[in-house]
Amino acid sequence: MKHKEIEVAEGICSECQRPTRFKIEDFGIGSYEYWGARGVHHDYQWTSECCDAPPVDNTLNITIHEPDYDAILEARRERTS
Numbered sequence: 245m246k247h248k249e250i251e252v253a254e255g256i257c258s259e260c261q262r263p264t265r266f267k268i269e270d271f272g273i274g275s276y277e278y279w280g281a282r283g284v285h286h287d288y289q290w291t292s293e294c295c296d297a298p299p300v301d302n303t304l305n306i307t308i309h310e311p312d313y314d315a316i317l318e319a320r321r322e323r324t325s
Protein backbone atom coordinates (compact mmCIF):
# COMPACT_ATOMS: atom_id res chain seq x y z
CA MET A 245 0.00 0.00 0.00
CA LYS A 246 1.20 3.46 -0.87
CA HIS A 247 2.32 5.65 1.97
CA LYS A 248 -0.10 8.48 2.43
CA GLU A 249 1.65 11.81 2.68
CA ILE A 250 0.51 14.92 4.49
CA GLU A 251 -0.92 17.37 2.00
CA VAL A 252 -2.74 19.66 4.38
CA ALA A 253 -1.07 21.14 7.42
CA GLU A 254 -1.58 23.83 10.00
CA GLY A 255 0.57 26.92 10.03
CA ILE A 256 0.66 30.68 10.34
CA CYS A 257 -0.36 32.64 7.27
CA SER A 258 2.25 35.19 6.20
CA GLU A 259 -0.47 37.45 4.84
CA CYS A 260 -3.01 37.73 7.68
CA GLN A 261 -0.80 36.37 10.50
CA ARG A 262 -3.48 33.94 11.62
CA PRO A 263 -3.32 30.18 12.09
CA THR A 264 -4.86 28.44 9.14
CA ARG A 265 -4.59 25.37 6.98
CA PHE A 266 -2.04 25.03 4.22
CA LYS A 267 -2.04 22.81 1.22
CA ILE A 268 0.57 21.96 -1.38
CA GLU A 269 0.02 23.57 -4.73
CA ASP A 270 1.93 23.02 -7.91
CA PHE A 271 3.10 26.28 -9.48
CA GLY A 272 5.10 24.49 -12.13
CA ILE A 273 4.54 25.10 -15.81
CA GLY A 274 3.47 21.50 -16.35
CA SER A 275 4.30 19.69 -19.57
CA TYR A 276 6.87 21.33 -21.77
CA GLU A 277 9.08 20.63 -24.74
CA TYR A 278 12.47 22.24 -25.08
CA TRP A 279 14.57 21.48 -28.14
CA GLY A 280 12.86 18.14 -28.50
CA ALA A 281 13.27 17.21 -24.85
CA ARG A 282 10.00 16.64 -23.12
CA GLY A 283 9.40 16.96 -19.42
CA VAL A 284 7.00 18.06 -16.78
CA HIS A 285 7.96 20.95 -14.56
CA HIS A 286 6.71 20.99 -10.97
CA ASP A 287 7.14 23.71 -8.39
CA TYR A 288 5.43 22.67 -5.18
CA GLN A 289 4.73 25.32 -2.58
CA TRP A 290 2.66 25.53 0.58
CA THR A 291 -0.19 28.00 0.28
CA SER A 292 -2.70 29.07 2.90
CA GLU A 293 -6.40 28.44 2.39
CA CYS A 294 -7.25 31.99 3.42
CA CYS A 295 -4.85 34.13 1.39
CA ASP A 296 -2.91 31.77 -0.92
CA ALA A 297 0.20 32.93 0.94
CA PRO A 298 3.16 30.91 2.20
CA PRO A 299 3.51 30.00 5.87
CA VAL A 300 5.74 31.97 8.24
CA ASP A 301 7.54 30.89 11.38
CA ASN A 302 5.27 30.54 14.36
CA THR A 303 6.87 33.37 16.33
CA LEU A 304 3.69 34.01 18.30
CA ASN A 305 3.89 30.47 19.66
CA ILE A 306 0.31 29.78 18.81
CA THR A 307 -0.56 26.18 19.57
CA ILE A 308 -0.68 24.46 16.23
CA HIS A 309 0.64 21.25 14.83
CA GLU A 310 3.30 22.45 12.44
CA PRO A 311 4.79 19.91 10.07
CA ASP A 312 8.27 19.96 8.65
CA TYR A 313 7.25 21.87 5.54
CA ASP A 314 10.57 21.52 3.75
CA ALA A 315 10.81 17.78 4.35
CA ILE A 316 7.34 17.18 2.93
CA LEU A 317 8.04 19.29 -0.15
CA GLU A 318 11.35 17.52 -0.64
CA ALA A 319 9.67 14.11 -0.55
CA ARG A 320 7.11 15.28 -3.04
CA ARG A 321 9.75 16.59 -5.44
CA GLU A 322 11.78 13.41 -5.28
CA ARG A 323 8.81 11.28 -6.23
CA THR A 324 7.80 13.39 -9.20
CA SER A 325 11.18 14.32 -10.64
Ligand SMILES: [Zn+2]
Nearest residue numbers: 257260294295
Ligand atom coordinates in the same frame (compact mmCIF):
# COMPACT_ATOMS: atom_id res chain seq x y z
ZN1 LIG B 1 -4.29 34.45 5.54
